[in-house]
Amino acid sequence: MSEFLQQLINGLSLGAIYALIALGYTMVYGVLRFINFAHSDVFMVGAFIGYYVGRALPLGTVWGGLVSMAAAMAGCAVLGIVIERLVYRPLRGGPTLNVLITAIGMSLFLEYSGQLVFGATPRAFPQIFPSKVMEFHGLIISMNQVIVIVVASVLLLGLEFTVFRTKIGTAMRAVALNPGAAQLVGINIDVVISFTFGLGSALAGAGGVLYALNYPSIDPLMGVVPGLKAFVAAVLGGVGNIPGAALGAMILGMVETFVDGSRWSTYKDAIAFTILIGILLFRPAGLLGRMTSEKV
Amino acid sequence: MLEISDLFVSYGAITALGGISLKVPKGSIVTLIGGNGAGKTTTLRTVSGLLRPKSGKVTFMGEDITRLPAHAVVARGLGHVPEGRMIFSNLTVDENLAMGAYLKTSKAAVAASRDYVFGIFPRLKERLHQTAGTLSGGEQQMLAISRALMGEPRFIMLDEPSLGIAPRLISTIFERIIEINRDRGIAILLVEQNAHLALEVSNYAYVLETGHITMQGPSESLMNDPQLKAAYLGG
Ligand SMILES: Nc1ncnc2c1ncn2[C@@H]1O[C@H](COP(=O)(O)OP(=O)(O)OP(=O)(O)O)[C@@H](O)[C@H]1O
Numbered sequence: 001m002s003e004f005l006q007q008l009i010n011g012l013s014l015g016a017i018y019a020l021i022a023l024g025y026t027m028v029y030g031v032l033r034f035i036n037f038a039h040s041d042v043f044m045v046g047a048f049i050g051y052y053v054g055r056a057l058p059l060g061t062v063w064g065g066l067v068s069m070a071a072a073m074a075g076c077a078v079l080g081i082v083i084e085r086l087v088y089r090p091l092r093g094g095p096t097l098n099v100l101i102t103a104i105g106m107s108l109f110l111e112y113s114g115q116l117v118f119g120a121t122p123r124a125f126p127q128i129f130p131s132k133v134m135e136f137h138g139l140i141i142s143m144n145q146v147i148v149i150v151v152a153s154v155l156l157l158g159l160e161f162t163v164f165r166t167k168i169g170t171a172m173r174a175v176a177l178n179p180g181a182a183q184l185v186g187i188n189i190d191v192v193i194s195f196t197f198g199l200g201s202a203l204a205g206a207g208g209v210l211y212a213l214n215y216p217s218i219d220p221l222m223g224v225v226p227g228l229k230a231f232v233a234a235v236l237g238g239v240g241n242i243p244g245a246a247l248g249a250m251i252l253g254m255v256e257t258f259v260d261g262s263r264w265s266t267y268k269d270a271i272a273f274t275i276l277i278g279i280l281l282f283r284p285a286g287l288l289g290r291m292t293s294e295k296v
Numbered sequence: 297m298l299e300i301s302d303l304f305v306s307y308g309a310i311t312a313l314g315g316i317s318l319k320v321p322k323g324s325i326v327t328l329i330g331g332n333g334a335g336k337t338t339t340l341r342t343v344s345g346l347l348r349p350k351s352g353k354v355t356f357m358g359e360d361i362t363r364l365p366a367h368a369v370v371a372r373g374l375g376h377v378p379e380g381r382m383i384f385s386n387l388t389v390d391e392n393l394a395m396g397a398y399l400k401t402s403k404a405a406v407a408a409s410r411d412y413v414f415g416i417f418p419r420l421k422e423r424l425h426q427t428a429g430t431l432s433g434g435e436q437q438m439l440a441i442s443r444a445l446m447g448e449p450r451f452i453m454l455d456e457p458s459l460g461i462a463p464r465l466i467s468t469i470f471e472r473i474i475e476i477n478r479d480r481g482i483a484i485l486l487v488e489q490n491a492h493l494a495l496e497v498s499n500y501a502y503v504l505e506t507g508h509i510t511m512q513g514p515s516e517s518l519m520n521d522p523q524l525k526a527a528y529l530g531g
């Protein structure tokens with residue numbers, strides 16, 4: 001029983017991190033209908049910002065940890081907005097394939113720039129938050145896990161509020177539904193798209209720091225695998241669907257954790273892709289996505 | 297109020313508008329009638345900035361708005377109720393109305409606009425928290441018109457408001473259109489395939505055929521025009 005609970009907590013924190021990344025994929029897809037493959041590398045940059053800022057501040061303090069996290073979020077938001085403005089916007093209105101290929105190019109650019117700037121050797125991530133391991137009834141919970149779950153929950157609720165309860169969030173949903181009609185009510189879609197990139201990238205930045213806390217070594221290619229899994233989570237939930245991305249991420253985090261703890265643990269990483277192929281075959285619109293055929 | 301001069305618009309190699317000119321005077325209802333593919337929707341989308349013309353000019357209240365992005369055109373007081381209604385189907389009626397007032401900062405003014413649209417379309421008030429996609433066609437049209445009204449426009453373009461709507465609701469909607477024009481002094485450019493209806497409610501009419509204005513005049517006189525009768529009014 002406690003074994004099960006333990007895995008549940010592990011799965012929950014992994015799923016929460018996937019959710020933070022998956023939301024960026026799904027929100028950008030919602031407004032622009034393309035997969036921003038560079039998103040996983042923004043996540044990596046977030047971890048590095050957390051690394052540098054964290055080391056400049058007193059380690060092992062709550063405020064130091066939170067400030068590092070805020071810096072990573074702000075830095076990534078700016079990075080995401082700049083990428084969209086300089087790279088994706090000039091291609092808007094053109095064939096989607098061009099943007100997709102450019103996104104892959106952007107991803108490689110960030111990865112190799114990262115190797116140039118940060119070096120390719122993995123680095124140990126500093127303990128920016130207080131470290132403590134709590135134990136009750138045989139259940140071992142690290143402070144880092146608590147932080148992941150608390151911070152991710154706060155951010156997910158904040159996102160939910162922004163998207164469903166604020167004017168700019170409603171505008172985001174309006175643009176996702178019908179960009180032409182959105183312009184006809186006076187929405188500047190450039191502003192909404194920048195906002196969407198900023199928001200998604202900030203979440204990825206927070207995800208990068210939280211991930212680094214629990215898997216404490218970082219390198220410029222660290223975004224690739226979690227990024228792919230978050231992408232699968234977004235597809236699982238129904239890409240473009242915000243609650244779907246969070247649900248997909250939780251499912252994936254749980255499944256992966258439980259497989260890891262079983263005798264099939266070698267296949268842990270294959271699970272995500274098996275799930276991806278399964279959805280594409282049987283429910284291409286995802287769990288919460290609506291089955292609609294692409295309109296031409 | 298609105299003046300279009302010598303407007304050329306094409307989609308790649310296809311010319312949709314071959315140089316059209318028209319005017320909508322202050323406070324009037326002008327209609328643009330024409331068959332399928334005549335270029336009516338293209339005209340409206342170009343005026344509101346969703347399409348860029350090859351050449352020609354669009355002037356709104358004395359200002360050249362030809363190259364302005366759509367959101368900036370809307371900000372100048374132009375409302376556009378697009379073909380097919382294009383309401384935000386996953387949003388509630390309430391949220392659709394809020395989006396209509398996207399550029400409005402005065403809460404009192406937004407509340408007054410809401411009261412006004414509930415006054416003309418009481419049904420929307422009953423359906424306030426319903427997802428807009430679940431409304432009937434006629435109700436969706438009411439919502440689309442109301443959404444445009446929430447922006448407090450001085451001029452509204454309506455693209456085939458009678459399309460796909462139960463006949464019973466069509467007359468209601470047209471009565472409301474006249475009311476909006478009369479009570480608020482909002483000028484209207486009405487695009488219709490239903491020429492009968494359009495001529496009945498308008499002051500002046502233009503006939504568009506494959507990208508060219510082929511006929512124009514006061515609506516009353518066009519109603520009795522033998523040529524127009526033969527082509528659009530079923531003899
Ligand atoms: N996106 C587009 N790409 C290419 N051609 C288009 C496009 N939209 C319209 N056209 C063409 O431009 C011409 C005018 O179309 P438009 O939609 O303006 O006509 P309309 O008068 O509104 O017709 P309807 O009454 O059927 O709505 C038509 O020949 C149409 O096929």
Ligand SMILES: [Mg+2]
Pocket residue numbers: 336337338379455
């Ligand atoms: Mg049309």
